[in-house]
Amino acid sequence: MIKRLRDSLRTLLGRDRFEREMAAELEAHLEHLVDDLMAQGISRREALRRARASFGSVDGVKEEARAARGVRWADELRGDLRYAFRALKHSLAYTAVAVLTLALGIGANTTIFSVVNGVLIKPLPFPESSRLVHVTRDYPLGSLWIYRADGSSYSAVAAYAYWSEVNIFTADEPERIRGRRVSTEFFTVLAVEPALGRALRAGEDAPGAVPVAVISDGLWRRRFGADPAVIGRSVPVDGTPRDIVGVMPPGFAFPVAGTEIWLPVALDPKLQATVWGGNGATLSAGSSQGSRWLGRMPSIGP
Amino acid sequence: MAPTPELLQGTLDMLILKAVSLGPMHGYGLLLRIQQFSRDTLQIHQGSLYPAVYRLEHQGLLASEWGTSEHNRRAKFYQLTPAGRRRLKDERESWARLVEAIGAVLGATTAEVPT
Numbered sequence: 001m002i003k004r005l006r007d008s009l010r011t012l013l014g015r016d017r018f019e020r021e022m023a024a025e026l027e028a029h030l031e032h033l034v035d036d037l038m039a040q041g042i043s044r045r046e047a048l049r050r051a052r053a054s055f056g057s058v059d060g061v062k063e064e065a066r067a068a069r070g071v072r073w074a075d076e077l078r079g080d081l082r083y084a085f086r087a088l089k090h091s092l093a094y095t096a097v098a099v100l101t102l103a104l105g106i107g108a109n110t111t112i113f114s115v116v117n118g119v120l121i122k123p124l125p126f127p128e129s130s131r132l133v134h135v136t137r138d139y140p141l142g143s144l145w146i147y148r149a150d151g152s153s154y155s156a157v158a159a160y161a162y163w164s165e166v167n168i169f170t171a172d173e174p175e176r177i178r179g180r181r182v183s184t185e186f187f188t189v190l191a192v193e194p195a196l197g198r199a200l201r202a203g204e205d206a207p208g209a210v211p212v213a214v215i216s217d218g219l220w221r222r223r224f225g226a227d228p229a230v231i232g233r234s235v236p237v238d239g240t241p242r243d244i245v246g247v248m249p250p251g252f253a254f255p256v257a258g259t260e261i262w263l264p265v266a267l268d269p270k271l272q273a274t275v276w277g278g279n280g281a282t283l284s285a286g287s288s289q290g291s292r293w294l295g296r297m298p299s300i301g302p
Numbered sequence: 303m304a305p306t307p308e309l310l311q312g313t314l315d316m317l318i319l320k321a322v323s324l325g326p327m328h329g330y331g332l333l334l335r336i337q338q339f340s341r342d343t344l345q346i347h348q349g350s351l352y353p354a355v356y357r358l359e360h361q362g363l364l365a366s367e368w369g370t371s372e373h374n375r376r377a378k379f380y381q382l383t384p385a386g387r388r389r390l391k392d393e394r395e396s397w398a399r400l401v402e403a404i405g406a407v408l409g410a411t412t413a414e415v416p417t
Contacts, residue, residue: 007362008360032331054348055349056348
């Protein structure tokens, strides 16, 4: 079965050669027949006539030979298609309406599926993404402390602020890159291990902590020449020297592509008391933008 | 001379395989072989030969190669593949059984069915 399919395919692909060889073979056969007839003393013209007559229709034989090779369906398909196109050309209005309807239908369907696929069906590119919960409401920064304390419905909670562009000064050249301020549980919640070094640690977002940063793989290769000794190097970010503590693996860019540096949020526990009573303006300057949340459900069991 | 018996397609295939088994040959030569061995009783219609040969090649029972014939003409020569040899053997056995069975029916002398 496979052998026959392969043979049919080979014949289809080398169709010209097949036709030429078949014609040559049938021609040779006729020539042999003529030779033998002439050997019996018959004139060439008469021999030719008799040979052709006894052979029958050459085209008929060719058709049968093509069928024997299993290529007739391809010929018939081609013929049917050509006929269909001719018929459609005759009634352009009908064809136009049909094509338009198909186009709209297919287009709408594809669009809807793409959106649904991206939003609902495709799993997030993080390990254990089924346990991740993303809340996109804006919260005042100080409320992070409250959610941290409450461990009942989430096993870990992280927050991140709106992106900002920061100036990073490396190799005597400043560059503006996209950065995010994130809470220290950020990398734990996403469960992505840095490729080099470590992620942010608890306490690094407290006031007075040593300023640190985690950089992306792209930034590492571009500005630091993929140097493994980058861990521990101090790099000025918006004027503040920060120690680089980790490099994320390639392909990690949360929450948007192009995020190249993650800095701890600047939290001030003294503000906790003012969250519920006061106005947002008294919160630390860095958080006048809101913050968003990531949560992680505790294990639901096997 | 008795009229040429009608050949079933499967029978023609078997004869072609046998003719090829005697040595590589082109289509016209195969036709002659069958004719000569049957003492001219079997006259294969020219147009039936090539579809049958192409079918056998399609099934992998024959292999083909271009060569020069004894008349110094270019022709396509066929020979048996190992699969073809096996098929020929099977066909001969089936044929022998068929002939025996038909012969038994035709040779019946009484109306009684053998027990």
